[in-house]
Amino acid sequence: MIATRIIPRLDIKGPNLVKGIHLEGLRVLGDPSEFAKFYYEQGADELIYQDVVASLFERNSLHDIISKTAKQVFIPITVGGGLRSIEDIKQVLRAGADKVSLNTAAIKNPQLIKEASLKFGSSTIVVAIEAIKQSDGTYHAYIDNGREETGMEVARWAKQVEELGAGEINLTSVDRDGTGLGFDLELIKMVTDLVSIPVIAHGGPGNINHTAEAVTKGNAHAVSLASVLHYDAIKHNFNLEKVNEGNFEFLKANRNYSKISPCNLEEIKTHFKKEGLVVR
């Protein structure tokens, strides 16, 4: 039986792992490759690296972090952020990524999904959809890490993404991201009902009970988790002295974010099993 995947997501800014709320207000949490190794040893099924400022500044700073991680982590690594062309994708795969995640470039040029999935295989191409609920109740896809509205309805875009050959959809609720309020189940259910490719749900879970809901209530095939895991992992305090860029006051003050009750992968897997899900 295929297992439900639990995927830590690591947002990267420059050399650091960061986490924000609604994809904004980024706090520095530490060295991403140390978190990656920690999650690998704890039994993570895959990892997602997202360069959260790459598409704004059109830079790709991830290559070193990917290569370092791929030498010590033997599970699939998906990399996203600022990938604009077949050549960009090739570079990231060469650095050690197994899959790439496209958003901004895919919306601006949907043919890139088709071209990339023909060239690298559908299973290598993940399309990230960053959704924000509109006042009329529909969801629109945003680009540039949730900053720019495209006017594209998520329902239509998800269908189109599947037709163009994407292997998976990584669905983020920007409204819920970092809030700890739980997954946007209506959004997840809408997309999983529409497509026949795996959907990874992201954004919102603030405690262990939230983590499985995307699957049990939203029919997602995988969950990608950030805050709940990271705020547990930082208790292990790896190499704090190395952090010297960005907003790290939060980290050094040893504070926690009130809406998040952190937990680790082992606890989450136990919870998934209790909910009747198959995990590795």
Place this chain on the structure above:
Amino acid sequence: MKKIVIIDYSLGNLFSVNQALVNSGANVCISDKPTDLLEADAVVLPGVGAFNEAMGNLQKSKLDKAILDCIKQGKPFLGICLGMQLLFNNSEEFGSTNGLGIIDGTIKKFKSSGYQKILVPQVGWNNILAPKNMNWEKTILKGINENTYMYFVHSYYALPKNAENVLSETTYSDIKYCSAVIKDNVTATQFHPEKSGEEGLRIYTNWLNTI
């Protein structure tokens, strides 16, 4: 030190296969030259992508013939994912394409039997089981427990003609299929041991121990 060659035919996950072998202590070289294959002590055929494009690339660089020669000479040979599928007679991907014909059988696409929605590709962790009369002790799966989870990414699966070639089985949706094959000096897995954590790395170590 024994020399391992990973075949580079412009498709696939060379980096991660290389990384896993190096981690297991191997002396590895990535090459697209038939002569390098013939000089190697053991050969790995990785692969992610389309069957017909892969066969085309192998033929263009005359690697297909070199692979057949290596296998005939008895060199330990390991196929991964598409590298396993290419060992069969043919695939129904894009009409019908002939494969290397080392293992009798064909490659088919996952299809729903009608009762259950099936997601294609299969992406994720699934478990492997030994078929009846198969003992893993003398294979690269030595020391791996039944039901261990391995990482899979594929839309097509292998149907070997002879049951004795089936090294492991896996069930996806309601389809029970062959997830690893064995024939003399040739072993191949549909899953990616290099992406299957510590248990996957053990498979590479086991394979290196046969060389």
